[in-house]
Amino acid sequence: MARLAGVSPATVSRVMNGMNVSPERSKRVREAAEALSFRPSRTARTLRRQNSEVIALVIPDIENPFFTSLARGVEDVAQAAGYSVVLCNTDEDHDKEAKYLDIAIGANMAGVILAAAGDHSDVSELIERGRPVVAVDRGPHGFDIDAVTVDNRAGGRAATKALLEAGHRRIACITGPKDVETATGRADGWAGALTAAGLTPDPDLLRYANFRVDGGEQAMAELLELPEPPDAVFVANNLMSVGALQVLAERGILPPATGLAIFGDLPFVPLVPLPITVVALPARLIGTTAANLLLERINGDDQPARTIVLRSRVAPR
Amino acid sequence: MARLAGVSPATVSRVMNGMNVSPERSKRVREAAEALSFRPSRTARTLRRQNSEVIALVIPDIENPFFTSLARGVEDVAQAAGYSVVLCNTDEDHDKEAKYLDIAIGANMAGVILAAAGDHSDVSELIERGRPVVAVDRGPHGFDIDAVTVDNRAGGRAATKALLEAGHRRIACITGPKDVETATGRADGWAGALTAAGLTPDPDLLRYANFRVDGGEQAMAELLELPEPPDAVFVANNLMSVGALQVLAERGILPPATGLAIFGDLPFVPLVPLPITVVALPARLIGTTAANLLLERINGDDQPARTIVLRSRVAPR
């Protein structure tokens, strides 16, 4: 390549990186590059510079629409800045997650956007090597890193309030695992709204499930077995609401027969002519925000860690 | 690292790659690695070996549920084989696509799974450098590469047949762009089913849209403006069906008032108590199949190019 253009490798490098090179040599290089279909090796550049233009997106499951949109947001910002995104599905499995974080290190990735599998994911190895990490949705605890989240309590409160306003009084809550902060936050919002309305949250009506379809299914079934079943339910995530809806459909008590409010939207389902209150999450915005924070860190910003809390929006039907 | 273990770099490499090394030295190396939190540099290895354990997944849009599932399938197979997946959204833009293909080359990626933005995507640069490419859904024409597709005609036929069996006679078809083979294939299936039933496909009832939500919306609106509007519609992809359903909902003629059959499913929408015929696509299976083909090629398989046609499955409601 350098030979064909009759210049030194350094000059080729300079041309490819838009540095100052005489027009004449620059032209020779570009012509030679064209003639040889030359593609600069990112690998070699990464090895030399000790960092790549790749970021890892570590999430539980791309098939969860929330993470799908988030991923799209991340990819948009990344690609506009010349970065690529490696998709890492963890299925909430700490081992898978750890493996991906190791790969991020070994591949000199520029940074990581992480929806942690749990509260105690370990990103210390990355931090120590100066690789920025931004937490989305939920954070690994014990690390002083940027985070982008939503107002879980406020969302839970708003959803429950909508149910109250629709005239429901015996309102259940299906939330995620007890030890996950997003789950407890949303449940707190539920309890808060009830209390504010002069009602006492019934512990029987609060169910901790697994944030997946089958969790919602099972919890909803259990609620309906209760001596005094609820007349409305706040389901604290999108996937569980699918399971809950399945059960309601089976028993022929779909909304409005049963009041339903969901935290997190399901794309395309709004089509359905069912009166469901949805607390919509700005998933894509979370993604773009996180990606922008990460890029700032990659570019050397070292101000104290920031947590950005995005607002959810109640979209009633 | 090699120093701490008191061995040569070559021995470290051998240990990390599971080659024959005396137990004693092997132990020393592993201990030193542990002590230093050593992570082998994939970058250096890639530079040396001239190929990485990364594959590019180039698709129009991860937010299309079809590609979401496909991506999940790809990632599953890839990660099980020790590969990572770079997510590339093209938005059907040839320039974006070309840029990503260039990156795949520059990063020494092991291979590419491509849902081409159009019929004339150019993968020659990859092929020439011996990087395998597997086409999914639709293929770049003029290249002799592996492909994984679905039976578009059969699916279109089955969907239309279901509508006929439900008693509909004036059945429209909303398909994709005229120059996209998946679009014409599905439309052919529609026409074929009508003909087989002794009906003549009415050209007015065949609409070429853009495979996106707004395309379905507009086409459906136009159909309803017709002097003799259809009493049923076959919509040839999932996104357009969302637009079509929106229009039907606005006018209060949701199924069963209007017959509806869709090629491609929308996850979670099956919940909806609407009688819609869905030709379900094995999106995840397409992804796993494509990934497996690609891995075979990466591992040196050089048999003639294969095209695997997967069956769609009619799921009526």
Added chain:
DNA sequence: ATGAAAGCGCTAACAG
């Protein structure tokens, strides 16, 4: 089984 040495393709420092 092990070490020495070369080199993958690039870029940063230095000298001119």
Added chain:
DNA sequence: CTGTTAGCGCTTTCAT
């Protein structure tokens, strides 16, 4: 502005 040089961290002969 440009060339020379060294070296990023690994793998792979080639000897031993």
